[in-house]
Amino acid sequence: MSTEAARYEGLGRPIRGPRALTDDWARFWHLTYNIARNDFKLRFFGSALGYLWQLMRPLLLFGVLYVFFTKVAKVNNQHAPGQEHYGVQLLGSIVLFTFFAEATAGAVRSVVDRENLVRKIQFPRLVIPLSVVLLASFNLALNLVVVLGFALAEGVVPALTWLELPLILIFLAVFATGLAMLLSALFVSFRDVQPIWDVVSQILFYASPVIISVVTVKEKVGATWFHLYMLNPLAVAFQQFRHAMITHATPSVGQALGSWADLLVPIAIVVAVFVLGFTVFNRSAPSVAENL
Amino acid sequence: MPKAAYSSEAPIVVDSVSKTFRVPEERSHTLKERALHPRRRTRHQSFAALRDISFEVGRGEFFGIAGRNGSGKSTLLKCLAGIYGIDSGRIWMNGRLSTFIELGVGFNHDLAARDNVVLNGIMMGLSPREARARFDAVMDFAELREFEELKLKNYSSGMHVRLAFAVAIQVDAEILLVDEVLAVGDAAFQQKCFDVFSRMRDDGRTIVFVTHDMGALNRFCHRALLLERGAPVYLGEPHEVADRYLEINFGRNPAADGGATGRHGDGEARVLDAWVEDEDGERRGSMPQGHRIALKALVRFTVPVEDPVASVYVLNDEHVAILVATSAREHESSGHFDAGEEALFSFSFENVLAPGRYNPLFTLAHSGTGLDIMDRFEGSVSFVVTAAQALGGLIDLPVEVEVARRPATASERVRA
Numbered sequence A: 001m002s003t004e005a006a007r008y009e010g011l012g013r014p015i016r017g018p019r020a021l022t023d024d025w026a027r028f029w030h031l032t033y034n035i036a037r038n039d040f041k042l043r044f045f046g047s048a049l050g051y052l053w054q055l056m057r058p059l060l061l062f063g064v065l066y067v068f069f070t071k072v073a074k075v076n077n078q079h080a081p082g083q084e085h086y087g088v089q090l091l092g093s094i095v096l097f098t099f100f101a102e103a104t105a106g107a108v109r110s111v112v113d114r115e116n117l118v119r120k121i122q123f124p125r126l127v128i129p130l131s132v133v134l135l136a137s138f139n140l141a142l143n144l145v146v147v148l149g150f151a152l153a154e155g156v157v158p159a160l161t162w163l164e165l166p167l168i169l170i171f172l173a174v175f176a177t178g179l180a181m182l183l184s185a186l187f188v189s190f191r192d193v194q195p196i197w198d199v200v201s202q203i204l205f206y207a208s209p210v211i212i213s214v215v216t217v218k219e220k221v222g223a224t225w226f227h228l229y230m231l232n233p234l235a236v237a238f239q240q241f242r243h244a245m246i247t248h249a250t251p252s253v254g255q256a257l258g259s260w261a262d263l264l265v266p267i268a269i270v271v272a273v274f275v276l277g278f279t280v281f282n283r284s285a286p287s288v289a290e291n292l
Numbered sequence B: 001m002p003k004a005a006y007s008s009e010a011p012i013v014v015d016s017v018s019k020t021f022r023v024p025e026e027r028s029h030t031l032k033e034r035a036l037h038p039r040r041r042t043r044h045q046s047f048a049a050l051r052d053i054s055f056e057v058g059r060g061e062f063f064g065i066a067g068r069n070g071s072g073k074s075t076l077l078k079c080l081a082g083i084y085g086i087d088s089g090r091i092w093m094n095g096r097l098s099t100f101i102e103l104g105v106g107f108n109h110d111l112a113a114r115d116n117v118v119l120n121g122i123m124m125g126l127s128p129r130e131a132r133a134r135f136d137a138v139m140d141f142a143e144l145r146e147f148e149e150l151k152l153k154n155y156s157s158g159m160h161v162r163l164a165f166a167v168a169i170q171v172d173a174e175i176l177l178v179d180e181v182l183a184v185g186d187a188a189f190q191q192k193c194f195d196v197f198s199r200m201r202d203d204g205r206t207i208v209f210v211t212h213d214m215g216a217l218n219r220f221c222h223r224a225l226l227l228e229r230g231a232p233v234y235l236g237e238p239h240e241v242a243d244r245y246l247e248i249n250f251g252r253n254p255a256a257d258g259g260a261t262g263r264h265g266d267g268e269a270r271v272l273d274a275w276v277e278d279e280d281g282e283r284r285g286s287m288p289q290g291h292r293i294a295l296k297a298l299v300r301f302t303v304p305v306e307d308p309v310a311s312v313y314v315l316n317d318e319h320v321a322i323l324v325a326t327s328a329r330e331h332e333s334s335g336h337f338d339a340g341e342e343a344l345f346s347f348s349f350e351n352v353l354a355p356g357r358y359n360p361l362f363t364l365a366h367s368g369t370g371l372d373i374m375d376r377f378e379g380s381v382s383f384v385v386t387a388a389q390a391l392g393g394l395i396d397l398p399v400e401v402e403v404a405r406r407p408a409t410a411s412e413r414v415r416a
Helices: A002-007 A025-045 A051-072 A086-108 A115-120 A127-154 A160-189 A193-206 A214-221 A223-229 A233-246 A253-257 A260-291 B031-036 B073-081 B113-123 B128-133 B135-142 B157-170 B187-202 B214-220 B238-250 B410-415
Strands: B012-024 B044-057 B062-067 B088-093 B097-100 B175-178 B206-211 B223-228 B231-236 B269-278 B286-288 B292-301 B309-315 B321-326 B342-350 B356-365 B373-378 B383-386
Touching: A025 A051, A025 A127, A025 B113, A051 A086, A051 A127, A086 A127, A086 A160, A086 A193, A086 A233, A115 A260, A127 A160, A160 A193, A160 A233, A160 A260, A214 A223, A233 A253, A233 A260, A253 A260, B012 B073, B044 B073, B044 B088, B044 B223, B044 B231, B062 B073, B062 B214, B062 B238, B073 B088, B073 B097, B073 B175, B073 B206, B113 B128, B113 B135, B113 B157, B128 B135, B135 B157, B157 B187, B187 B206, B187 B214, B206 B214, B214 B238, B223 B238, B231 B238, B238 B286, B238 B383, B269 B356, B292 B309, B292 B356, B321 B342
Parallel strands: B062 B206, B062 B223, B097 B175, B175 B206, B269 B373, B286 B383
Antiparallel strands: B012 B044, B012 B088, B223 B231, B269 B292, B292 B342, B309 B321, B309 B356, B356 B373, B356 B383
């Protein structure tokens, strides 16, 4: 082996083919950021009203749901504690869910749609799904400004618990990133991932405290099912967001689950999804250019 | 097999690289199909795209990779670039690398030039700051300064290519991997590209250039590798590579097409066989230009014949006789032949034919006008002439070119 090694001494860096990651983190970040930025620009300046349309989607959904569920079908127990600022709670959850849906559904086709890059340029493949998540984060940041304005106008009082918000957003972003990696890698081989994910995404919308408050859910489904319901990472993120940002009258995740220790389960789910997503993506990355 | 150590300064070392594509015979694209047929393994066909390729490129070398479509040359380039992984062997790169597989990768038509230039620059390996700093140089080179606010979708295809190329050459890589990007654009643009690559070569950058343009190969490359079906055929001088490339391309089995068609004559003699020989007496289906070539016909006489006349017509693809030769002119009398006797007629000349396929047509006639034909033999042999470059003429005679300067007269100078 020593002669073998001597033959190759001082030859520069070996070319190992495409990978999900890279040693050159600066380039990794520049690529991710600039792809997301260009896509954002496209949406922003794509039409005359630009960003307004981008904002209209969650706002219109909010308007429809708000009118329907407060005026027509009164699903929530409006006298239960924590129902004040229902509008802000609803909008906050919609904005968070919009981020989740954009990041995951947008990632599904991302690698396949960027075929021309994948087949023509060497770059760390993980840039593609991450740029989709980053793009969704840009939108989330702008939408949160609207939520903040709406909350202050509604009379929500700033509290120390607002400091929890970055943690909640990171928790949600890690979950979305894990799924984005998983879905974009699977879609290369299985094209029905897309319709399946559309449906799953819809289910998650209704299986999370967006429209219905956790108090109402607990009243309707009983303690055991409610406990399961609260293990959903989206339920954790949305509910803690409502508690920390809008009103302490609505239970925190700890209160809803019974103990903070139970929070380890959704955290474990998020970590597991992230690790699974990364593993699947990392395995498919070297050959994805050939399999497209 | 022990090999010598590679030289450590070499910017590119490729050591017995192989790559196999697995092509599924029946592609199941959905989970449903998988679920319905869980036991059915997708059968794969293996396709060896690259077989045991080794070479080394020196610093400042312009290295060509030639081959026909599907020979694996682009796959090799993508392996060098790290876009495809390799199954066995190793590749080393020593220096900053840039790949030109396609111009304008990732260009978005709804964005203005600036955003595209920056993103494309980052793709090619620049930092965002470098990419932004070079934007002016890019726009100047592309001659698109007045259109920099325009969205790319409003660019003409020529402007598009100019912009893409201008970005690509801003990347100051030490090693450039170039696919046939030069095939795009008009002649003037191609010339500009060639100028840039010549300049880069003179700057001492290492360039690997994939092409099937043998003219470009000869003009630019110091050395070249010829691939055929994924395997290395020849590594060496570009002109030798070019000759072999054309042989592979045209001379694959020249005797296979055609057949003993079009025989006429009274049958008092038969052309048994006709072929093309090189100067060493080897039968060839293709001949490089500039060497001696011999067209030979073996004839058997069925009856005694006095002074037969053999002629050869060399017809090109359009059935135009490019060259006609006859034994009557050289030998007033070819003598007497008995029944059953055989004779070998040979027509040799310096090969000045333009590159392309030729069909020789042999006739054997009775003495006299040459119109009293005993046998006419065509189509059974054809041959290909190979040359580095097709200039467009029917023949390529050695031409001496001189330029004589004539000083302007005083009166002409005044007018100017």
